[in-house]
Amino acid sequence: MKDKSRSRGPLGRQKAQDAPGGKRATLPRALSKLGFCSRTQAEELIRAGRVTVAGRVVKDIEAWVDLEGAGIAVDGTPVQAEEPIYLMLNKPRGLVTTRHDPEGRPTVFDCLKGFDHAHLSPVGRLDKASEGLLLFTNDTQFANALMDPQTHVAKTYHVQADSIVDEDAMQALVRGVSHDGEMLAAKKASRLREGEKNSWLEIELDEGKNRQIRRMLEVLDIATLRLVRVAIGNLVLGDLEKGAVRPLTADELDDLRRLSTRGR
Structure with a gap:
């Protein structure tokens, strides 16, 4: 046969x-x-x-x-395989994470004008009001592995809240809260500093649900004033200027690959 x-x-x-x-x-x-x-x-x-x-x-x-x-x-x-490209951007607030916006709003690709970005795509998203570390690549296998929920690659955010966030609220973020029938939880949450009327928090996620931090804080009657992604795994935003782009180093890329293949 x-x-x-x-x-x-x-x-x-x-x-x-x-x-x-x-x-x-x-x-x-x-x-x-x-x-x-x-x-x-x-x-x-x-x-x-x-x-x-x-x-x-x-x-x-x-x-x-x-x-x-x-x-x-x-x-x-x-069609031949392109040389793989891996970039990191410090996304400014106010840009949408898309190539073309039907409303004509500025996009993150406006920051890539010095690079050939015809075939580049963002790895995940940051909403218009969010800032910080955003990756771009033409390596779809790498991007899919990094965003796969099974690998639990951590994303770290610094968040400015509109109030003094107490310990009960911090514990609730890690225990998990329900928003529109969906359970949302942070892997880690800590206070960075406090002012007279607001707080800066550090929140680490190992899942990528839509607007997750804003939704969790909303359940606790806390508004998000600023949200900045400062790290993906061990890759940190560092002193990269807002709107600036740079290629990942070989060590940074190897480290992200290692993290994104755990448990797969």
Whole structure:
């Protein structure tokens, strides 16, 4: 009996392994892995008949291809893996974390004008009112591993609250609070300093739920005045100026890779 579990060419409909280090992927994911575009953009290109595999037009977004030797091209130009890029930005307040904003608001990509950012994507998000450490890369495998909830890579924030936060509230942040039926908890929480009417807190999260810190504090009747992400794992924002961008060092990248592969 013939083994039908494997395709005999570069293009196949059979489902194959798509684990880190795997050599096969769906065509949209292959274009994303090669750093050409996002999966959503890839699906649009494929449906428009602009993508070929081994010289044949492919309009099936579920087609599987070999990442090596498939001969993928867009508009007749071969797609080759780009040199991986890893950047960190000190995001200013007021920028949205998207490439194009339908409302015409300034975006984080306005800070990357000195870099070729055509295929770069942010690793996670910071909302418009938030500031601090934001990563960019064209390495989708690295980005997905870093954001995977199973790896629990810690993100550390400095938060200015509109009141003096007492010990009961600090303990509640770690125990967890319910907001709109969802349990939210910090991994760690401590007070940094206090003024006459407000407090600065350090809050560490190992999950990435939407607006998590603001929502937790809201449950405790505490408003967030400022929220700054100061670290991801052992990578710290340091003295990087607001709006400035720099590449990660080899040591920083190795450390993030180590953290993002724990428990996987």
